[in-house]
Amino acid sequence: MAEVLLAAKAVAKHFGGVKALRDVSLSIREGEIYGLIGPNGAGKTTFFNCMTGLYIPDGGGFDFAGAPLKADAPHQAAERGIARTFQNIRLFANMTALENVMVGRHVRTAAGVLGAMFQNRATRAEEAAIRQRAEDLLHYVRIEDRADDLAKNLSYGDQRRLEIARALATEPKLLCLDEPAAGMNATETEELRDLIEGIRRDGTTILLIEHDVKLVMGLCDRVAVLDYGALVIEDVPAVVQKDQRVIEAYLGA
Amino acid sequence: MSKWLNPRSAFGIALIAAALIALPFVAAMGGQAWVRILNFAILYVFLALGLNIVVGFAGLLDLGYIAFYAVGAYTYALLASPHFGLHWPFWVILPIGAAVACFFGVLLGSPTLKLRGDYLAIVTLGFGEIVRIFLNNLNAPINVTNGPQGITLIDTVAFGDFRFSGTSQVLGVSLSGPQKYYFLLVALAIFVIIINLRLQNSRIGRAWQAIREDEIAAKAIGINTRNLKLLAFAMGASFGGVAGGVFSAMQGFVSPESFSLIESIMILAMVVLGGMGHIPGVILGAVLLSILPEVLRYGVGPLQMALFGKMLIDPESLRMLIFGLALVLVMRFKPAGLWPSPERKRELSEKRAGAV
Amino acid sequence: MKRHRKVPFLHVAVDLPKMDIFLQQIINGLVQGSIYALVALGYTMVYGIMGLINFAHGEVVMIGTLVTITVATTLIKAGMPVAVAGLAGLSSAVLVCMALGWGLERIAYRPLRNAPRLTPLITAIGMSIVLQNVAMIVWGRNYLTFPHLLPKVNFEFAGAHFTAIQVMIVVVSGLTMAGLVLLVYRTKLGMAMRATAQNPQVASLMGVNSNRVISAAFVIGSALGALAGVMVGTYYEIAHYQMGFMLGLKAFTAAVLGGIGNLAGAMAGGILLGIIEALGAGYIGDLTGGFLGSHYQDIFAFIVLIVVLMFKPSGLFGEKTGDRA
Structure with missing residues (x-):
């Protein structure tokens, strides 16, 4: 079995009297696509924001790649x-x-003010590498022909792709996507699915929050379900789909 | 950025260089006063570009920028005047002034940079006032700043035996004191322009822009927003400190009066009126706003005499009135500044079209 | 500029508790603070509704004072009873300032609703310069004497002295602020103002005319400013075309101290600032062993502000604005 990349340990968060997360514990293994689903307001995005x-x-914490x-x-x-x-x-x-995407390289590069002022060889080389890598990533998510357009002028689907490219530019071990398929049509969703699978094949673990249950069940290796801030189940899609509590969470109330 | 200039831009640069060299001689025909006005315009270009790093690049509203200028000016004044009997050389004090200003920038910035925009504005404004009040009152019980009288007889800039005050011959050309300072100031201004340009297109510059656009997203991709804001603040402060030192040396005299809030506001107005974040715009704003009041000073009185045959309105207030109106009108008809960056202009026109 | 009522600089040792001086400073601070509070309300209303620091507000206050001087002095010279002349001066100041506030918004700020954030700020600075110089052209460079509108009656309480004017200032500001609270929380206009402050888009979808609400904020704020201007004039007995600047700055500081956009915050911030300044001026010599004198009075406002914001980034009563992801 693959190693655990991210472990949430009894994570709790409340806003005033509302308990948005109630001691949620789950673990994401290296190399998998992990789905986090649940009805609106179940605490998925709160979980993301804590992580x-x-x-x-307000309680608990996360271990990532072996350290808190x-x-x-x-x-x-x-x-x-x-x-x-x-x-x-x-x-932006x-x-x-x-x-x-170039800004996304910030955390993996080093040039400071002095480098920028004096434009020494190392800085120029780094700048060229940043640009090259950014161009490659735009190509990777297939929006290379929009490279010089302002981000706000991109179509909705392209903006989603650009956001993924920017995230990938930070060379993540774990890529967390918050409802990437929201507002997409069937074709776009299908393309997105290919993209996500490709990213995983290239070695990045993925955490996916999604409303589109079909997409999640088809794509994810394992799925966790949140309801009212608490973890209902964490298992492979086939088991989750048949779980009575999950069906109730989605259909009930 | 291409290493080889195409002929057209090379010609442009040559033209600008020629104009910059000719300018102090042309101005001198109208009297040395005009050369001094020119010098102040360039000093303001320097200051405005320093503030542009803080406001234009990092998006931090600083209304107390003049405090750093004051710190630099007094550092120079205290270390190169009979007040303490110290006469350190120019090139030693200038970096010290920059460092002291930078220290104050970090001192003010580190607890306050987490504040949101308008709160930061008032805190920096307050800081500027605190500095000014201290300068005004630190003449007792120990006389540090000499209070409202200020410090006089400050040493002029000198490299070895070459002094920047008084007339001297350089390469067979006779240069007055202000003219020599002009060339020093132009050199400094070119230096700060290059730094601005290089920063803007660098990893740091992009990170600043990202923070300005969306701070949360910037954090999420690993930008340490706090440190980068502090960096912008400290850099702006250092430039203010350098400008202050040059001001001290050029004037030979400093007093708290030169560092009032209205000065901070003027520099901010230069940045915004010119076109925030856009370097040519900021330069234009600084030149216009520093020269316009002077032109009005000399123009308003005679104009009234010519039109009405007598002074109807006190020229001093009329000149400030016109200046205030100019600010209002430019903002009304050019909300993004006189010469905004192309992106910013587009952003604004789209917003307009969308708002209906 | 403003002439501060200062107690003589304290050279005596601190061993004796000086209750009378303490009380005296509290009273002075309360009076000054009431004026700050009235002016701060003008800043905070406009900021709360449209997020603009109306730098020209201090100038509106100044014009209120100067208009009162002109009207009241002229009428008194014409033989009118002082009370009538005073009331006429006050009402004309309020009317002029309301018109000025309305005009400022209509002409200078309204066209900039969609402009970049700093644009209206520069416009406000420009208007501040314009108003100051118009005032200088109309009223001249010199200090003007404010007519005596109230009889000089002195009271004494536990060793502290205060005048009828001081009592009047505190009472009138208190009543005015109470009236404002009623207006904002009990009337339809007030509800529209609160709704617009919360969310302008939603408010306008619900049928709130945001232009009217913004105009109202300017007009009401300017009326309060005019009232404050009259109080300043009565209290210090002199006025000057530059008096609005520092006053406006302090009042704005008070608004931020209390939590800008928050009415109660502006009132509390104003009074707090007045008292802190008065106490600070009275005791700074003792506190620093004579190193700093009462001429450092003006720094208290800013030091308190910086310290408060370091620990409460949204001001004393401001709502916490959390980042939303």
């Missing part, structure tokens, strides 16, 4: 190898597609 350091959990993740330090999460996309796409709207 990527945007929220500070520091809470409240989003930039460190990225440095450790966790990259994410956002449910409501957050691109007035930067070009290429620049968006």
Whole structure:
């Protein structure tokens, strides 16, 4: 069995009196596509935000690649190898597609102010490498012909792809996608599915939050279900699909 | 950035260089006062580009920028005047001034940079006032700043025996004091322009832009937003410190009066009015806003005399009135500044079209 | 500029508790703070509704003071009773300032609703310069004497002295602020204002006319400013075309201290700032062993502000604005 890449240990988060996460524990193994599903307001995005350091959990914590993740330090999460996309796409709207991906290289590059001022050989080489890598990634998600367009002028589907490319630019071990198929039509969803599978084949573990149950069940190796902030089940899709509690969570109430 | 210039831009650069060299001689025909005005315009270009790093690049609203200028000016004044009997050389003090200003920048920035925009604005504004009030009052019980009288007889810039005050012969050309300072200032301004340009197209510059666009997304891709903001703040402060040192040496005199809030506001106005974040725009804004009041100073009185045969309105207030109106009108008809970056202009026109 | 009422600089040792001086400073601070609060309300209403720091608000206050001087002095010279002249001066100041506030918004700020964030700020600075210089052209460079509108009556309480003017300032500001709270929480206009402050888009979808709401905020804020201007004039007995600048700055600081956009915050921030300044000016010499004197009064406002924001980034009463992912 593959090693555990990310382990959530009794993660709890509440907003005022609302318990958004109730001691959620789950583990994501290296190399898998892991689905996190649940009805609206079940706590999926909250879980994401805790993991990527945007929220500070009120209890519990995360282990990532064998060491604890520091809470409240989003930039460190990225440095450790966790990259994410956002449910409501957050691109740098007035930067070009290429620049968006180039910024993504920030955490894996080093040039500082002095380098920028003096434009020494190392800085110039690094800058060229950043550009090259960004172009490659745009090609990888197949929007290379939109490289010089401002991010906000891209179509919805292309924006989703660009956000993934930007996340990949940080060289993540774990790529977290928050509802990447939202608002996509059948063809686009199919293309997205190919893209995600490709990324996994290239060695990146994927955590997928998704509403599209069909997509999740077809794509994921294992699936966890959240309901009212609590973990209902964590298992392979075939088992999850037949679980009575899951069916109730989706159909009941 | 191509290493080889095409003929057209090479010609353009040659033209600009020729103009820059000719300018102080042309201005001198109208009297040395005009050369001094020119010098201040370039000093403001320097200051505005320093502030542009903070406001234009990193998107931090700083209303107390003049405080760093003041710190640099007083550092120079104290280390090169009879006040303490110290006469350190220019090239030693300037870096010290930059470092002291940078220290103050970090001191102010590290606890306050997490504040959101308008709160940061008022905190920096308050800081500027605190610095000014201290400069005004630190003449007792120990006389550090000499209070409202300020510090006089500050050493001029000198490299060895070559002094920047008084007239001297350089390569067979007779240069007045202000003209010599002009060339020093132009050199400094070119330096800060190059730094601005290089920063903008660098890893750091992109990270700043990302923070400005969407701070949360910037954090999520691993940008340490706090450190980068602090970096912008410290850099801006250092440039302010350098400008202050040059100001001190050029004037030979500093007093707290030169560092009032209105000065901070003027520099911010230069950045915004010119076209925030766009280097040519910022330069234009600085030149216009520093020269316009002077042109008005000399123009408004005679114009009234010519039109009405007498002084109807106090020229000093009329000049400021026109200046204020100019600010309002430019913002009304060019909301992104006189010369915004192409992207910013597009952004604004799209927003307009969308808003209906 | 403003003339501060300062107690004589304290050279005595601190061993004796000086209750009378303490009380005196509290009273002085309360009076100054009431004025700050009224001006701060003008800043906070506009900021709360449209996110703009209306830098020209201090100038509106200044014009309120100067208009009162002109009207009241002229009427008194014409033989009117002082009370009538005073009321006429006050009402004309309020009317002029309301018109000015309305005009400012309509002409200078409204065209910039969709402009980049800093554009209206520069416009506000420009308007501030314009108003100051218009005032200088109309009223001149010199200090003007504010007519005596209230009789000089002194009271004494536990060793502290205060005047009828001071009592009047505190009472009138208190009543005005109470009136404003009623307006905002009990009327339809107030509800529209609160809705717009929460979310302008949704408010306008619900049928709130945001232009009217914004105009109302400017007009009401300017009326409060005019009132504050009259109080400043009555209290310090002099006025000057530059008086609005520092006053506006302090009032804005008070608004931020309390949590900008928050009415109660502006009131509390104003009064708090007034009291801190007065106490600070009275005791700074003792606190620093004579190193710093009362001429450092003006730094208290800013130091308190920086310290408060370090620990409460949204001000004392401001809502916590969390980042939303």
